[in-house]
Amino acid sequence: VGPGDDAAVLSTGADEQLVVTTDVLIEGTHFPSGSRSDLIGYRAIAVNLSDIAAMGAEPRFLTVALTLDQIDDEWVKGFAKGIAFCASKYGVKIVGGNIARGALSLAVTAIGVVPTGQCLLRSTARIDDDIYVTGTIGAASAAVKDGVKVPPLELNELWSRRVDDMSCRYFMPLPRVQMGVALRGLASAAIDISDGLMADLGHLTRSSGVGAEIELDRVPVWKSMDAEIAIEASDDYELLFTAPAKEAERIAEMAVRIGTDITCIGKVTAGESVAVNGEVGRIDSPKGYRHF
Numbered sequence: 001v002g003p004g005d006d007a008a009v010l011s012t013g014a015d016e017q018l019v020v021t022t023d024v025l026i027e028g029t030h031f032p033s034g035s036r037s038d039l040i041g042y043r044a045i046a047v048n049l050s051d052i053a054a055m056g057a058e059p060r061f062l063t064v065a066l067t068l069d070q071i072d073d074e075w076v077k078g079f080a081k082g083i084a085f086c087a088s089k090y091g092v093k094i095v096g097g098n099i100a101r102g103a104l105s106l107a108v109t110a111i112g113v114v115p116t117g118q119c120l121l122r123s124t125a126r127i128d129d130d131i132y133v134t135g136t137i138g139a140a141s142a143a144v145k146d147g148v149k150v151p152p153l154e155l156n157e158l159w160s161r162r163v164d165d166m167s168c169r170y171f172m173p174l175p176r177v178q179m180g181v182a183l184r185g186l187a188s189a190a191i192d193i194s195d196g197l198m199a200d201l202g203h204l205t206r207s208s209g210v211g212a213e214i215e216l217d218r219v220p221v222w223k224s225m226d227a228e229i230a231i232e233a234s235d236d237y238e239l240l241f242t243a244p245a246k247e248a249e250r251i252a253e254m255a256v257r258i259g260t261d262i263t264c265i266g267k268v269t270a271g272e273s274v275a276v277n278g279e280v281g282r283i284d285s286p287k288g289y290r291h292f
């Protein structure tokens with residue numbers, strides 16, 4: 001599997017395939033200027049692991065490249081602490097990287113493994129499949145609008161708050177690695193939500209050559225956030241996946257076993273449109289994050 005999915009899938013000749021993804025984070029675009037370096041480090045690792053999760057793979061290795069305009073020992077120590085903290089939570093090894101002078105940016109490459117032929121793709125959804133999303137959406141976007149006010153606590157304390165504090169959810173997203181692995185053989189297609197639920201659903205449907213219809217009142221949104229805003233919000237890093245209707249009971253049982261909320265929010269349809277049914281009527285092709 002080459003460009004166009006959450007990660008590339010490479011055959012090694014054995015009974016496993018490598019899953020490889022790279023993300024670049026730039027100050028002022030992917031995190032606020034002046035952010036804590038430990039939180040920048042954590043976020044950079046987590047968003048890459050989310051891509052690995054969306055492929056149904058188990059993450060194994062990371063490389064990290066960093067550019068910064070000057071060396072600040074305390075900043076670098078904090079950054080190293082953040083990437084190590086996140087990597088340790090998911091049992092991933094940091095095996096190399098690079099550092100150079102320039103505007104603050106990070107490039108992380110994550111490498112995972114999946115049994116041959118079992119990776120999840122965004123190009124294999126089928127008409128009449130159910131559409132599911134994990135967790136809730138909108139928290140990270142709400143945090144950005146509120147100025148991303150992170151409590152002055154150590155990483156381990158912020159980790160324990162990441163489910164209920166929207167600023168912690170922004171900097172410490174929860175890659176659904178265990179869920180991705182469990183979805184092998186159940187999900188027909190999957191993608192992680194980075195650009196926004198509707199934007200990423202659009203990526204999935206275009207890759208699969210299908211359409212989709214979402215029920216707005218089913219979408220699990222962050223606390224009292226407006227659902228119409230939440231479905232276009234970016235940076236949630238939840239999993240969006242499709243599955244045959246006959247798998248609904250198994251998916252519900254798996255969600256309980258793993259301890260992750262999963263909500264069925266709509267159906268895959270024929271055609272090419274992505275639409276939402278809700279209180280304001282029908283919304284066609286809502287917007288999400290644009291990279292350019």
